[in-house]
Structures are given as structure tokens and as C-alpha cells.
Amino acid sequence: MRSQTDIQSVSVGEPTRRLPGVEGVWVFVAADMMVFALMFGSFMVSRHQSPALFEANRHALNPNFGGVNTLILLTSSWFAALALESVRKSRFVLAQRFIGGAFLCGLAFMVSKGIEYTVKLNAGISLTTNEFFMYYFTLTGIHLFHVVAGNVVLVVLWFRARSRSCDPERPVVFECGAIYWHFVDLIWMILFPLLYLMR
Amino acid sequence: MDQKSSLRFQLISAWCGPAFLFTFVLFWGVIGRNIPNPSPALSAADLAARYSQHLGEIRLGFIVALITVVLYMPWCSYISARMAKIEGGYPVLANLQLIGGALTVMVVSFSCCFWAVAAFRPERDPALIQLLTDTGWLVIDLQYACTTLQMVALALAVLADRKNKATPLMPNWVCYLTIFCAVSFFPASLTGVLKTGPFAWNGVMSYYFPYFCWLCWEIVASTYLIKDVRRRMREFESSPSVDGGAPRATALAT
Structure with a gap:
């Protein structure tokens, strides 16, 4: 089946490589990355202006939470990639x-973040505590919003897979979803060292 | 109304977008002293001094901006009519776009109004001037969701337009950009809490970036809207006249 279509596509002269998803998703992801770049940039500027405050407050964060979050999201991205492969094989x-x-x-990530926020809020630390925690809550909060959307x-x-409403040769909707989900993962990969680890 | 006049009104309405943009940046932004805008961390006395120092400009800027802001209305009205054509029988998204656009005008108007009131008696208690300034900024920065819905409605209608795939109102990437710009307002909700940093109402994430996105969307959307009207005008002129004779353009020339 697969080889047959390959032969067909070669005979028609279509390019064998194509952009996964639709171009619009890439526009959206690129623009969103720009937003995060802006936020990371302003974080770095503020950090540069008061390094002592940022370094001291960084230690109030629990890197274990951040580490577990990283593992959760990486696993999740792996699942998304496997799902796309399965769709391509019509499984x-x-x-x-x-x-x-x-x-x-994704749900585990939300729960973990919920616990982390609760611990901070119970300790009397909030968005308005200081500049570091303003960044901590806004950056992770906006990222969390992306996870919820994801x-x-x-x-x-899941419903699309159940109703099998896609073309396994070109599962555009699944590709768009996977691109976005990898993007959310990627942002966390930058966010985690930026807030929790960087000295 | 004959089709030629209708098309002319459509073109004028589409051009009201760029006209709004220009007057908004000039009067609301530059003359109204909103680039850069006053920091929410400013003390009441400093804020009052800022009003007294630039009283003439601030009054002129906001009073004129309150008039020119309505240029957004014909633009939205045209978008809505064009969307209704795409949607057919039940123009739900077109209506949503129209309501969103109309309320956007009110949100922007009310913010200007509060600042105009603050500038009306600059000698009053600085705490009251601060109150009015705060109100103005929170009115405009916390009520962006009307504009978000307006933009998302437009993007969804054009993305779902399968009838006119050959001549879409806007390319797909513009629709995705529209959704992105609409979503870029969300960080502005933090202006309700923060007074310093990038999420305060004078910060990058809550002011410069989302406003820049909104104005960029205006330019890009207007460009395609105007192109679309011009294309339909050309089609109209080259279409045969009612009596089945020569195309309209030639018929008019002779």
C-alpha cells in the first residue's frame, strides 16, 4: 500500500519532502516563540540589574519539581511522536x-504545578512578593496556560483518532497538534534552567 | 443602491482601517503622550505634574482620539458584511466580529475619556488624578477580550471558507497570525495586579507587544481587505452590463 503510493507520487512528480502540518501552525509557533523570547529577554535584563535578589530567591524554588516536570513533558512529547507514527501506519x-x-x-504536569504553586502561596510567596517571583509566576503561568491549551x-x-477521520498519508491535524505539543515542551526546556538552575 | 456606489463605500470603509491606525498612533499615542505611557509605579504627585506639564498636548490628543476612534466602526462594519457573504444564511461569526469591533471602540473611548477627565482639572487632588489614570488604563487593558473575540471570529470565518479557495479573503497564514495577535493580549490581564516589570501596563508584555500586534494585524488585514475590494471592483467593471452588451468599463467609456 505504502510503496504503491510512493510510486504514484514519484510518477506525478510531487516532491517527496513536505512541510508537516499547515504553514499557519508554523507561523503561530514562530510568533509565540517570539513572545517567549521577549519574556526571557526581559527576565535576563531584570536579572542583570539585580543579580543578588535573583540568585537568593532562586534557591527558594524546588529544583526537584522542575526536574520532574521536565521528565513529564519529555515523556509526553515522546507519546505525541509515537501517536503520530501510529496514525501514519493507520494504527x-x-x-x-x-x-x-x-x-x-499533561495532566500530571498541571497537578505538579498546582502543588508547587500551593506550596509557594502557603509560604506567603506570591506574584507580588518580589521581581523574581513575579517572573516565576508569570512565566510558568503562561507556560501552564499553553499546557492546558495543549x-x-x-x-x-483523541476523538479524531477514534473516528479515524484523517488521511494516514497526510495526517495534517495530528501533525499540527504534535508540532504545538513539542513547542510547549521546548519552551519548558528553556524555562526550567532559566528559573531553577542558572547561577 | 447600485453596485458601483456600494463598492465605493466598501472601499472607503476598508480604508478606514489604516486611517484609524494612523490617527490612533498620532493622537492617542504621540500627542496624548502614551509612547512611552505613564508608569503605574509613578506617585500621585509625579503623575499630576506630568498632566500639568503636558496639559495642552494631552487634552488635544485624547479629545481628538475620541473622535477618530470611530473610524474603526466602518472598517468593522465592512469586515462583517464581507464575512456574512462567506458564511451565508447564519452569519454568527460576522455578528460576533461586529459586536467585538463595536465594543473595542467603546473600550478605547472610555479609557481616553477617563484621561480627558483627569486633564480637565489638573489642579485637583493628585490622588484623584491617579484614580482616573488607573481607571483609564485598567479599562483598556483588562477588557481586551472583546477585541480577541472579534479577531478570532474573523480568522475562523476565513479559514473555514472552502467555497472561495481560489480567491480567499486572506491567505491562511494571515488567519493564524490574527489568532496569534488576538491571544497576545492575554498577558495584559496581569496589569490588574502588577505595577512594575514587563507585565505592568507600561511593560513590554502588557503594552508594547500586544498593541504592536494589534496594529500590525490592522495593517495586514486592511491590506488584504483593500485588495479584495479592488479585485471585486475589477470583476464588476469587466463583467457584461445588464443588457448583455459590452463590458461595463467600455460601455462607460463610450
């Missing part, structure tokens, strides 16, 4: 399981 039931796995990871996307993909 929709398997894809549904992988999407479910990615969704549960989980909504995963639910949509």
Missing part, C-alpha cells in the same frame, strides 16, 4: 492510547 487504536498517555502526562488539543486529536 488508530494504538494512536489513541499514545494520545491518552500524552494527555495524562491538553484540549490532545482531547480533540
Whole structure:
């Protein structure tokens, strides 16, 4: 089946490589990355202006939470990639399981962040405590918002996989979802060292 | 109304977008002293001094901006009509766009109004001037969701337009950019809490970036809207006249 289509596409003269997803998703992701770049930039500027405050408050964060979050998101991204592979092989039931796995990871991330925030708020630390925690809450909060949106996307993909409403040769919707989910993961990969680890 | 006049009104309405943009930046931004805008961390006395120092400009800027802001209305009205054509029988998104656009005008108007009131009696208690300034900024920065809905409605309608794939109102990437710009307002909600940093109402994330996105969207959307009207004008002129004779352009020339 697969080789047959390959032969067909060669005979028609279509390029064998193509952009995954639709161009619009890349525009969206690129623009969103620009926003995060702006936020990381302003974080670095503020950090440069008061290094002592940032360094002292960084120690109030629990790097174990950040580390576990990183592992959760990496696993989730892996599940998303596996799901896309399964869809491409028309194995929709398997894809549904992988999407479910990615969704549960996203949920675990939210719970973990919820616990982390609660611990901070109970300790009397909030958005308005100081500049460092302003950045901590806004940056992780905006990232968390992206995770929530990603989980909504995963639910949509799960239903799509169940109804098998896509072309396995060109599963555009699944590709868009996976691109976005990897992007959310990537942002955390930068955010984690920036807030928790950088000396 | 004959089609030629209708098309002319459509073109004028589409051009009201760029006209709004220009007057908004000039009167609201430059003359109204909002680039850079006053910091929320400013003390009441300093804020009052800022008003007294630039009283004439601030009054002129906001009073004129309150008039020119309505240029946003014909623009939205045209977008809505064009969207209704795309949607057909149930123009839900077109209506949403229209309501969102209309309320955007009110949100922007009210913010200017509060600042105009603050500048009306600059000698009054500085705490009251601060109150009015705060109100103005929080009115405009916390109520962006009307504009968000307006933009998302437009993007969704054009993305779902499968009938006119050959001549879409806007390319798909513009729709995605529109959604992105609409979402870029969200950090502005933090202006309700923070007084310093990038999320305060004079910060990069809550002021410069989202406003820049909104104005960029205006330029890009207007460009495609105007192109679309011009294309339909050309089509109209080259279409045969009612009696089935020569195309309209030639018929008019002879």
C-alpha cells in the first residue's frame, strides 16, 4: 500500500519532502516563540540589574519539581511522536492510547504545578512578593496556560483518532497538534534552567 | 443602491482601517503622550505634574482620539458584511466580529475619556488624578477580550471558507497570525495586579507587544481587505452590463 503510493507520487512528480502540518501552525509557533523570547529577554535584563535578589530567591524554588516536570513533558512529547507514527501506519487504536498517555502526562504536569504553586502561596510567596517571583509566576503561568491549551488539543486529536477521520498519508491535524505539543515542551526546556538552575 | 456606489463605500470603509491606525498612533499615542505611557509605579504627585506639564498636548490628543476612534466602526462594519457573504444564511461569526469591533471602540473611548477627565482639572487632588489614570488604563487593558473575540471570529470565518479557495479573503497564514495577535493580549490581564516589570501596563508584555500586534494585524488585514475590494471592483467593471452588451468599463467609456 505504502510503496504503491510512493510510486504514484514519484510518477506525478510531487516532491517527496513536505512541510508537516499547515504553514499557519508554523507561523503561530514562530510568533509565540517570539513572545517567549521577549519574556526571557526581559527576565535576563531584570536579572542583570539585580543579580543578588535573583540568585537568593532562586534557591527558594524546588529544583526537584522542575526536574520532574521536565521528565513529564519529555515523556509526553515522546507519546505525541509515537501517536503520530501510529496514525501514519493507520494504527488508530494504538494512536489513541499514545494520545491518552500524552494527555495524562499533561495532566500530571498541571497537578505538579498546582502543588508547587500551593506550596509557594502557603509560604506567603506570591506574584507580588518580589521581581523574581513575579517572573516565576508569570512565566510558568503562561507556560501552564499553553499546557492546558495543549491538553484540549490532545482531547480533540483523541476523538479524531477514534473516528479515524484523517488521511494516514497526510495526517495534517495530528501533525499540527504534535508540532504545538513539542513547542510547549521546548519552551519548558528553556524555562526550567532559566528559573531553577542558572547561577 | 447600485453596485458601483456600494463598492465605493466598501472601499472607503476598508480604508478606514489604516486611517484609524494612523490617527490612533498620532493622537492617542504621540500627542496624548502614551509612547512611552505613564508608569503605574509613578506617585500621585509625579503623575499630576506630568498632566500639568503636558496639559495642552494631552487634552488635544485624547479629545481628538475620541473622535477618530470611530473610524474603526466602518472598517468593522465592512469586515462583517464581507464575512456574512462567506458564511451565508447564519452569519454568527460576522455578528460576533461586529459586536467585538463595536465594543473595542467603546473600550478605547472610555479609557481616553477617563484621561480627558483627569486633564480637565489638573489642579485637583493628585490622588484623584491617579484614580482616573488607573481607571483609564485598567479599562483598556483588562477588557481586551472583546477585541480577541472579534479577531478570532474573523480568522475562523476565513479559514473555514472552502467555497472561495481560489480567491480567499486572506491567505491562511494571515488567519493564524490574527489568532496569534488576538491571544497576545492575554498577558495584559496581569496589569490588574502588577505595577512594575514587563507585565505592568507600561511593560513590554502588557503594552508594547500586544498593541504592536494589534496594529500590525490592522495593517495586514486592511491590506488584504483593500485588495479584495479592488479585485471585486475589477470583476464588476469587466463583467457584461445588464443588457448583455459590452463590458461595463467600455460601455462607460463610450
